[in-house]
Amino acid sequence: xxxxxxxxxxxxxxxxxxxVGGVLGRIEVIEPRGGPRVIYRSMSTPSxxxxxxxxxxxxxxxxxxxxxxxxxxxxxxxxxxxxxxGARVELESTPTHAVYTIVGPAESFETMAxxxxxxxxxxxxxxxxxxxxxxxxxxxALAALELPHTRVHLALRASLFAATDASxxxxxxxxxxxxHVEWFWRRYYVPERMTAVVVGAVPIAEVxxxxxxxxxxxxxxxxxxxxxxxxxxxxxxxxxxxxIAWPVYGHDPATLAVASALVTDRLAGTGLARARAELLWxxxxxxxxxxxxxxxxxxxxxxxxxxxAVEKAAEEVTGDExxxxxxxxxxxxxxxxxxxxxxASLIGRFAxxxxxxxxxxxxxxxxxxxxxxxxxxxxxxxxxxxPSIVEVGP
Amino acid sequence: MNGGDRPSRGTLLRLTPGAIGTxxxxxxxxxxxxxxxxxxxxxxxxxxxxxIAVGLAIVLNSGSPWELDSEAGLAPLAALAAxxxxxxxxxxxGGRARIECHAAATVVTVHLPATTWRLGALLFQDALFDQxxxxxxxxxxxxxxxxxxxxxxxxxxxxxxxxxRALFGHGHRWARPPCGRPEAVRELTEADVHRIRLxxxxxxxxxAAIVGPVSDAEARTILAGFASDxxxxxxxxxxxxxxxxxxxxxxxxxxxxxxxxxxxxxRDTDLEALRLLGxxxxxxxxPTAARPDVYDVSTAIERHGDGGWLTISLVTLPETASAxxxxxxxxxxxxxxxxxxxxRFDALMRRYRGxxxxxxxxxxxxxxxxxxxxxxxxxxxTTDSRIDALTPGRLRRAAAALQPPVAASxxxxxxxxxxxx
Numbered sequence: 001x002x003x004x005x006x007x008x009x010x011x012x013x014x015x016x017x018x019x020v021g022g023v024l025g026r027i028e029v030i031e032p033r034g035g036p037r038v039i040y041r042s043m044s045t046p047s048x049x050x051x052x053x054x055x056x057x058x059x060x061x062x063x064x065x066x067x068x069x070x071x072x073x074x075x076x077x078x079x080x081x082x083x084x085x086g087a088r089v090e091l092e093s094t095p096t097h098a099v100y101t102i103v104g105p106a107e108s109f110e111t112m113a114x115x116x117x118x119x120x121x122x123x124x125x126x127x128x129x130x131x132x133x134x135x136x137x138x139x140x141a142l143a144a145l146e147l148p149h150t151r152v153h154l155a156l157r158a159s160l161f162a163a164t165d166a167s168x169x170x171x172x173x174x175x176x177x178x179x180h181v182e183w184f185w186r187r188y189y190v191p192e193r194m195t196a197v198v199v200g201a202v203p204i205a206e207v208x209x210x211x212x213x214x215x216x217x218x219x220x221x222x223x224x225x226x227x228x229x230x231x232x233x234x235x236x237x238x239x240x241x242x243x244i245a246w247p248v249y250g251h252d253p254a255t256l257a258v259a260s261a262l263v264t265d266r267l268a269g270t271g272l273a274r275a276r277a278e279l280l281w282x283x284x285x286x287x288x289x290x291x292x293x294x295x296x297x298x299x300x301x302x303x304x305x306x307x308x309a310v311e312k313a314a315e316e317v318t319g320d321e322x323x324x325x326x327x328x329x330x331x332x333x334x335x336x337x338x339x340x341x342x343x344a345s346l347i348g349r350f351a352x353x354x355x356x357x358x359x360x361x362x363x364x365x366x367x368x369x370x371x372x373x374x375x376x377x378x379x380x381x382x383x384x385x386x387p388s389i390v391e392v393g394p
Numbered sequence: 395m396n397g398g399d400r401p402s403r404g405t406l407l408r409l410t411p412g413a414i415g416t417x418x419x420x421x422x423x424x425x426x427x428x429x430x431x432x433x434x435x436x437x438x439x440x441x442x443x444x445x446i447a448v449g450l451a452i453v454l455n456s457g458s459p460w461e462l463d464s465e466a467g468l469a470p471l472a473a474l475a476a477x478x479x480x481x482x483x484x485x486x487x488g489g490r491a492r493i494e495c496h497a498a499a500t501v502v503t504v505h506l507p508a509t510t511w512r513l514g515a516l517l518f519q520d521a522l523f524d525q526x527x528x529x530x531x532x533x534x535x536x537x538x539x540x541x542x543x544x545x546x547x548x549x550x551x552x553x554x555x556x557x558x559r560a561l562f563g564h565g566h567r568w569a570r571p572p573c574g575r576p577e578a579v580r581e582l583t584e585a586d587v588h589r590i591r592l593x594x595x596x597x598x599x600x601x602a603a604i605v606g607p608v609s610d611a612e613a614r615t616i617l618a619g620f621a622s623d624x625x626x627x628x629x630x631x632x633x634x635x636x637x638x639x640x641x642x643x644x645x646x647x648x649x650x651x652x653x654x655x656x657x658x659x660x661r662d663t664d665l666e667a668l669r670l671l672g673x674x675x676x677x678x679x680x681p682t683a684a685r686p687d688v689y690d691v692s693t694a695i696e697r698h699g700d701g702g703w704l705t706i707s708l709v710t711l712p713e714t715a716s717a718x719x720x721x722x723x724x725x726x727x728x729x730x731x732x733x734x735x736x737x738r739f740d741a742l743m744r745r746y747r748g749x750x751x752x753x754x755x756x757x758x759x760x761x762x763x764x765x766x767x768x769x770x771x772x773x774x775x776t777t778d779s780r781i782d783a784l785t786p787g788r789l790r791r792a793a794a795a796l797q798p799p800v801a802a803s804x805x806x807x808x809x810x811x812x813x814x815x
Contacts, residue, residue, distance in 0.1 A: 023508075024446060045444075045760075327486060330488070338446065
């Protein structure tokens with residue numbers, strides 16, 4: 001076991017000294033003419049390529065649900081086209097981006113890029129067809145709001161980042177018509193505003209060629225009248241859900257992410273169900289959130305338990321605890337990134353949050369530099385601030 | 395892949411006395427003929443310089459046929475106990491390990507970050523082969539195995555057991571569930587675990603592959619601790635002649651009927667073409683709007699030292715189960731007689747290549763694929779080259795090489811064709 005001990009000791013030396021900026025490998029940023037910005041990472045094996053295209057959007061009241069609706073309109077053609085070449089598609093609508101991902105055999109890269117281009121180009125907007133998609137899209141959004149966990153998250157986000165939504169009520173979808181969708185598409189689906197992450201076994205010249213010369217939508221006309229809002233459904237909660245959110249200023253996301261991992265570990269022993277801390281990170285704004293639930297009849301006040309967990313962590317945090325949380329977070333991110341799709345997702349998510357194509361690399365680097373003092377300072381500042389509290393219960 | 399590519403059974407003549415002793419034991423156990431092996435054939439390093447993680451797979455020659463009925467699950471328990479022994483250290487360096495139970499082997503796969511793979515591999519090697527496993531690790535391994543067994547879908551497990559009877563007969567060692575049975579796992583002792591580790595968890599009875607940004611020489615040195623390249627053949631077990639029941643129906647109070655058909659094949663069968671056949675069947679007969687009575691179609695290939703069997707399973711409405719089974723058999727027969735037209739084959743291949751590559755998206759999956767190749771065939775070929783070599787003729791020949799099938803079903807009375815006149 002002697003040789004193992006030596007290697008082990010070497011690996012437990014204070015991290016960060018050797019520099020790990022290259023842990024994700026060589027990443028290149030390309031600006032094809034008339035197309036999305038491309039973040040490219042060559043990966044020769046397996047013979048797959050993943051393309052993640054993100055479109056930054058802002059869903060003001062009156063156009064809420066537009067990104068999801070545009071994705072619904074594109075889904076059928078995108079999935080059938082992908083199926084024909086053995087590729088898979090994932091569509092995701094986040095509060096700040098509409099994300100289109102396709103992963104498939106590298107030999108079909110050109111077809112995959114063309115499918116994505118078509119998916120974000122002018123939508124087919126017959127009134128009748130749109131009404132059916134609108135109804136399905138609205139139902140999906142409302143169904144998500146029936147879940148207490150989702151509802152608490154959305155309400156916390158609305159309370160933290162109120163600029164787009166002047167209340168702390170969870171955003172509900174608006175009843176959009178063709179005019180709203182057309183305006184939204186013209187306003188946001190401009191190729192030069194998009195970011196494509198390409199990871200896989202495809203030469204850079206092919207990547208540049210695939211993203212050049214995408215057509216730009218015509219300029220938007222005057223915004224239409226805001227669409228009618230849909231009433232939120234009643235939440236189907238068996239347990240009482242509580243969430244607390246703090247706005248964060250002056251601390252870096254890596255420190256807060258390590259702090260959230262550490263607080264999540266501590267929450268495991270509180271008796272609350274599905275209790276966890278999370279970092280909310282959107283372009284130019286940060287928030288720190290703790291959420292948990294308690295069944296009726298459970299002892300203790302969930303809001304107090306959540307808050308005390310954060311306060312105690314601020315007072316008692318140790319170097320070992322920070323090191324364990326830091327390692328767990330760092331390795332969890334690398335584990336997700338072990339496939340072309342996982343790596344594209346990691347690079348893309350951090351590019352979307354940080355507005356920096358190398359955001360993932362810089363974040364991973366920064367995580368290794370997080371220490372006890374920084375976590376303690378961040379948590380202490382947090383508990384001194386005034387939080388928002390959201391409760392959803394039976 | 396054909397018979398001419400393989401070492402002949404004459405390889406047995408080159409065995410050392412120790413290996414002959416092993417063969418004698420195998421014969422006594424009724425384990426059939428071994429798969430022949432060459433030197434330099436039980437470990438593989440697949441370099442992927444621009445990957446960010448390392449996958450390691452070890453295939454141990456310790457499947458359920460080596461176990462007594464009362465100890466079903468012993469090998470998986472021993473493998474899980476080894477993982478539990480080093481889990482905290484592995485986790486601290488970003489490593490994750492898991493097991494898979496195959497009929498002929500117990501398989502461990504390990505994911506390791508590129509920066510810590512050496513330490514992770516050595517730690518795991520020590521736990522798997524050398525270190526004494528603690529009582530606590532065995533108990534954690536037992537809890538994990540019981541959790542795995544209890545999490546199994548009871549219909550899938552029941553159908554698998556019925557198919558085992560159809561293939562080999564009731565009580566046959568090859569008809570056992572490969573991960574064991576909860577009642578046996580609960581009774582296994584610490585001494586049982588140590589015994590199987592001493593007898594079956596040995597580098598000379600394993601194949602191993604590593605995939606990732608590793609140097610060939612270094613990886614080969616470390617891999618040599620997992621699987622020895624000593625030139626001796628692996629005695630991969632194969633079923634002795636068995637009296638299978640041919641067709642088994644298990645009545646159940648389900649609203650659907652589960653049907654599984656197993657086509658045995660011999661060891662010269664083109665495995666990649668069989669995988670393509672499975673994909674073709676899933677695509678052709680899977681659930682669509684035009685087939686609302688079909689809820690699922692899946693395929694699996696199980697191998698042993700003399701070949702294996704292709705299982706095609708479907709879940710359907712009881713009243714259409716017989717017709718859907720006939721349709722399935724007809725599709726396999728038709729594929730065996732008529733090559734697909736080129737255009738149709740090319741379109742199929744585009745979809746198959748994507749699906750196969752997606753299945754192998756993780757480094758652990760690619761390492762496992764390579765290690766299983768080594769274990770059964772003593773060589774590794776890249777997935778791209780295997781797929782590139784497929785043709786309509788090879789697909790047809792693979793289907794034609796299948797032996798007469800056996801079948802099992804699980805569902806309400808009346809959905810069983812054997813019960814009908």
